[in-house]
Amino acid sequence: MPHEAWEQLSQQISELDTLAGIGGLLGWDQQVAMPSGSAGGRAEQSELIGRLYHERLTSPRLGELIEKVAAVTNSTLEQQAAVRNMRRTYRRATCIPSELASRIAKASASGIAAWSEAKNRKDYGLYAESLQANVDLALERATAIDASRHPYDVLLEDYDPGTTVEDLRHMFGVLQKELPSIRQQALERSGPGAFDERFSVSEQLALHQDVIQAVGYDITRGALREAEHPFSCRVGREDVRIATHLHERDLLSGLAATMHELGHALYEQGIPQGPGGSAVFAAPSTGIHESQSRLWENMIGRSRGFYRWLQPLFAKHFPGKNFDPEIVFQCSTRVTSGSIRVFADEISYNLHIILRFEMELALIEKRMTVKEVPAEWAQLSERFLGVRPKDDAEGVLQDAHWAGGAFGYFPSYTLGNLYAASLYAVLGENFSDLEHCVENGDFGSILNLLRERVHCHGHLYETPELLENAVGVRDHVKDLLCYLRERYTTP
C-alpha cells in the first residue's frame, strides 16, 4: 500500500513539524517576553520538546516508512524529495550512539559556559580545553556518520548539503585574493557623513512595521518584536516571526537587522505547504536561507533606491528629522577596519568568514592545535583585514559557534552572500532598472521572482540544482565581486 505509507510518513513528519513549531514558540517567547526568573522552567520545557522530537525522529517506525515510500515506483517529485531528505536526516540522527549524543550535549553546554567566562575575562586559556573537547567530538561525530568522507564535508552537511571543502577552497581562494583590493579602494573612497541622531526605539519599531509590510511580509502570519538579539523563527505552520534589536543612537544598524531577518522570514512565508511537510517544504541549506537575508539586507536594503523610497516613510515617523538618502547611503556602506565580524562591512565580512573557515578546517584536519589558535587568528586577521585583535575577546572569543560545537557553520554566511549576488544579478537582468524599481517601492515584483525561482521549490532540489534552476549556470564569486565593485568602488 504505497499510498498509505506516504500518508503515514507525511503524518509522522507533520507531527515532527508541530513539535518543532512548539519549540520555536518556546524560544521566541524566551527572547521576546519571558521574565528573567522563568529560565529554569523554560529549559525543562525546551528539553522535553527536544526529547519528544528526538524520540520520534529516531523511531524505527519512521525509518521503515521512509524505505516503504522509497520503494514506490512512479513516485512524485515530492515523494522522492521527502525520501532523499528524510533519509539523510534520519540517518544522521540514528547513527550517533546515544552515549556520544549525550557527551556532545554536555560538551556544548560546558563549552558555552567556559567561553562566556573566558570572554568576560578576556582569557582564551580558560576556554582552550573545552574547545579541544568540542573539536574532538565533532570529529568523532563526523566519523560515526560517515568515516569514508572528509570529516569537514560531513560536518558541512549539517548546514549546506552538497557543498564540500573543495568547493569552499576554490571559491574562498578567489575571494581572498580579490577582496582586499576592493576593500582598499572602498576605504579610500569612504566619505565622512554621519547619521547619529537619537531616534526613539518605539518610533523605530513603528517605522519597521511599515517597512516590512511594504516589502511584502504578511503580518497576519507573523509579528515583529524587539529582543536582545535579532532573529527570525517559525513558531507554527503559518506563523513566522521577526525579532529585531534597536539602538536609540543607531537607526541604521537596527534597520539592517530588521531587513536581514525580514529576508529570512519572507523566505519562510513563501515556502508552500503540503504532504511531506518540512521534508519537502523547507530551505535546502543554510546558505540558501542566508542568501535571502543578505539580498534584502544588503543588495536591496543598502541601496540608494531603497533609501529614496524610505525617505517619506521616515518623515512620517520622524517628522522634522533630516534624512538625506545620499548621506544615509554613504553611512550604511562605509567600509571600516575592525576585528569584530558582526560589525564588519559587506566586503570585510567575507574575509572574517574565510579566516574562520581556514581556522576550523585546520583544527578538524589536526594541522593546528587549540593552543596555536590565538596566534594564528591574529596573524590571519592581520593578513586578511589589516588589523590584529587587541585581546582574545576581540579575537577568537568573539563568536559562540565553536563553543557550542558548531563547526562548518561559518561558511554559510559567505555562501549566502555569493548566492545572493547571483540572484541580484538575475534581478538586474529581469528588471530594466532595478534601482528605480526599488525606489518606487515595487518590492512585489522582486519578491515574486524570488518566490518563483527559490521559495516555491522548498527542498524539492538540493542547493546546486535549485540554484542552477534559479539563476542558470553562473559564477557566484564573479557575481559577488562584480556587485561589491560596483557598489563600493564606483563613485
Add this chain to the structure above:
Amino acid sequence: MPHEAWEQLSQQISELDTLAGIGGLLGWDQQVAMPSGSAGGRAEQSELIGRLYHERLTSPRLGELIEKVAAVTNSTLEQQAAVRNMRRTYRRATCIPSELASRIAKASASGIAAWSEAKNRKDYGLYAESLQANVDLALERATAIDASRHPYDVLLEDYDPGTTVEDLRHMFGVLQKELPSIRQQALERSGPGAFDERFSVSEQLALHQDVIQAVGYDITRGALREAEHPFSCRVGREDVRIATHLHERDLLSGLAATMHELGHALYEQGIPQGPGGSAVFAAPSTGIHESQSRLWENMIGRSRGFYRWLQPLFAKHFPGKNFDPEIVFQCSTRVTSGSIRVFADEISYNLHIILRFEMELALIEKRMTVKEVPAEWAQLSERFLGVRPKDDAEGVLQDAHWAGGAFGYFPSYTLGNLYAASLYAVLGENFSDLEHCVENGDFGSILNLLRERVHCHGHLYETPELLENAVGVRDHVKDLLCYLRERYTTP
C-alpha cells in the same frame, strides 16, 4: 522500594506539569500575541500537547506508581496528598471510554460553534439541540465516573471537590433570601457620580504595572499584557502571567479586571514547589482560586482605602486628571439593574450565579427540558434580579460555559465570594485597621497572611479542611452578607 516509587511518581507528575506549562504558553501566546492567520497551526499544536498530556495521564504505569506510593507506610503529608489527588485525577481520566471522550470533545466544539451562531442571531433555537447533547453527555460522563452519586455532585468535583448539591442548596438558599433586600437598599443609596473620562490604554497599562508590583506580584516571574479577554495563566514552573483588557472610556472596569487576575496570579506565585508537583502544590478547588481573585478585586480593590492609596499613583500616570477617591469608590460600588452577569455588581452577581445553578441542576436532574430554558431563565431573572432579558442573547446565550459542556462550574464564582468574605473577615480581625493598612499600601502584610493561611498549603488539604485551618469554623454566608451590608448599605 517505596522511596523510588515516590521519585518516579514525582518525575511523571513533573513531566505532566511541564506539558501543562507548554499548553499554557500556547494559550497565552494565542490570546496575547498570535497573528490571526496562525489559528489553524496553533490548534494542531494545542491538540498535540493535549494528546501527549492525556496519554501520560492515563498510562497504566502512572496508576501503578500511585498505588505503590499509596502502599507506603509512614508516608509524609505530601505523599498522602499526592496519592489522594492523583488517584482522583487518574480515575476521572481513565474511567471515561475513549469513544465517550471523543463524543464529548466533538459536542463541546460544535456546541461552542452553535452557541456563537445563536448568540449572533439572538436565536436560542439554533442552539437548543446542541445544549441537549451536552447535557446528555455530562450525565453519561458523571455516570461513567460514579453511578452511585448524584450526577451533579460528580460534575462539581471537576471544579470544587468536597462541595455537594446539598451544600450549595443550603448556602445559596440563604443568599437568595437575603441578597434582594441588600440589593434594594444599595440601589436606593447609589449616588450619581461619574468617572468616564478618556484614559489612554498604554498609560493605563503602565499604571497597572505599578499597581500589581506594589501589591506584591513578582514581575521577574510573570508579565502583564493586554488581550481581548482578561485571564491569568501559568506558562511554566516559575512563570504566571496576567492578561487584562482595557477600555479607553472605562478605567474602572480595566482596573477591576487586572485586580481580579492579579488575585489569581498572586495565589499561583505563592504556592510552593516540590516533589509531587501539581498533585501536591496547586489550588485544591476553583472556589478557593476564585476567593483570591475576588478578595483582591472586590474586598480590597473596591475599598475607599485602596482608592486613597491609588490617588498619587494615578496622578503620576495621569497628571492633570481628576481622581477623587470618594467619587471613584461610589462609581465602582454602584449597584445597577441588568441582565448580564459579567457586568453585574458584587451583590447581583451572586443572584446571577444562583439562577444558573438552579437551571443547570434542573437540566441535570431532568426536571427541565432544553425547550423550557428561555422561559424559565426569564422568570428566574425577573424573580432574582427584577429584570427580564430583552432577548436570548441577553439571557441564556450570554455565557459560553454550557455550550462547551461545563456544568457545575458556575457555583465556583459564588463559592469564591463566600470564601473571600471569610478571609476578609479574618484579615479584619488580624489588623487593627484594615482600611488604613490598605490606604498605606501595606499589602505585604495582607499577602503574607494569605500566603501563610492559604497559598503555602497548596493541595495538601481539601477545600473544607484548608478553609477551616485558614479561617476557623465560620459561616461563610453570614460573612458575605455582613461584608455586603457594610459596604453597600452603610453610608
